[in-house]
Amino acid sequence: MSPGTVAIALVPDEGTGISPWEMYELSIALAVFGIPHQDLAGHWYDLRLCGPAAPTSAGPFALRTEHGLDALAGADTVIVPSVPERVVDGGDDVPADLVEALRTAAASGARMVSLCTGAFALAAAGLLDGRRATAHWQHAAQLAARHPAVIVDDSVLYTDEGTVLTSAGATAALDLCLHLVRRDLGARVAGRLARRLVVHAHRAGGQAQFIDTPLPTTDAEGLGPVLQWATEHLAEPLTVDDLARRARMSPRHFHRRLLETTGTTPLRWLLQQRIAHAQLLLESTDLPVERIGENSGLGTAANLRRHFSRSVGISPTDYRKAFRPSGPPSRAR
Structure with missing residues (x-):
């Protein structure tokens, strides 16, 4: 159709x-x-x-x-x-x-x-x-x-x-x-x-109240590759020290550079990317909320619900009902 x-x-x-x-x-x-x-x-x-x-x-x-x-x-x-x-x-x-x-x-x-x-x-x-x-x-x-x-x-x-x-x-x-x-x-x-x-x-943002922070495509000090790597490892317990070390910067310098580049702090940026990944999984898979919390790096289902509702404005379950298209979902691991 x-x-x-x-x-x-x-x-x-x-x-x-x-x-x-x-x-x-x-x-x-x-x-x-x-x-x-x-x-x-x-x-x-x-x-x-x-x-x-x-x-x-x-x-x-x-x-x-x-x-x-x-x-x-x-x-x-x-x-x-x-x-x-x-x-x-x-x-x-x-x-x-x-x-x-x-x-x-x-x-x-x-x-x-x-x-x-x-x-x-x-x-x-x-x-x-x-x-x-x-x-x-x-x-x-x-x-x-x-x-x-x-x-x-x-x-x-x-x-x-x-x-x-x-x-x-x-x-x-x-x-x-x-x-x-x-x-x-x-x-x-x-x-x-x-x-x-x-x-x-x-x-793109999933709700009227939510716009994701874009990844910088290039950066003279190497932020682009580091942030791209972070989005591919969101399930891991990433810290600001981890990202700063990978960028070969001090945590303080990394914090300042990310704020200048994206307009947000490292912890807030990580949370935004994890919420965005949770949105993707809710839309495109039938994974339970508990697994989505783990795969997006937000931990427990309760933690996912709290952060997701605060950022997006609705619960993960309501988001899945509203934004998943018709047809069978995929079964991501």
Whole structure:
């Protein structure tokens, strides 16, 4: 069974067309949902690119859509990659036909998604009122000022309010798109797709309140390899001294470097990675909670429940019910 139809709403500027930033976020959505990855999941998404009938300028080339905005209705997921800069910076209204099409799609039960400034379109349609939402940090204040009913959070990569999701700008759009795949097809498929796209799968958060701290891919003082090694040995009783010794640093210097690199302390970082691994095991295996506590390095089931509930906001059992996809789970050791 296909995970559903994804309709992308193209919103060009009437005078200048699609900007490079808009093309970047559009391309991310196309790469995730528009390229068939049947080898990962058997069936992939059906894509509709919706927009104006006339070709749209996109820098050195023109972009033509096969569907009008009316085709947003009936889609399982609707994505607005962005809106023109004049809407964000100049205060112009979001096009009325787009607002109406978004409201119709939402009323029909579609999951509504914005990437970066696409949040302005969802907000104009009233779909973010009373909800937590985000956009690129440079535009978050404008979003909050123009739509005071929206709970704007500029500190996260994305928000997940169930049927309405928003992402920050640029590459955060990829974090949200991978999160959607994770919700629809499970952590294992999303992880394999992330490796195919050469990004870290663990930047995505399982809940609206939880965003994982990403691993640094490179680091002049060797933190990247050390932290990657740590994520592969989470079941072991790791200490700050262990990681510092492996990084050939003093514990104090390691603490300072990790804080500068990730924005968090070594103990907090280890806890975040263990919670993230527990999420993966809950989603992709049928291991009992006791074994998941052991495999993620959190020890007893009681300790896992306490840390997991505090970080994610729900119990491991409730998380498994909400986030494990349909179909038989694997039996990891």
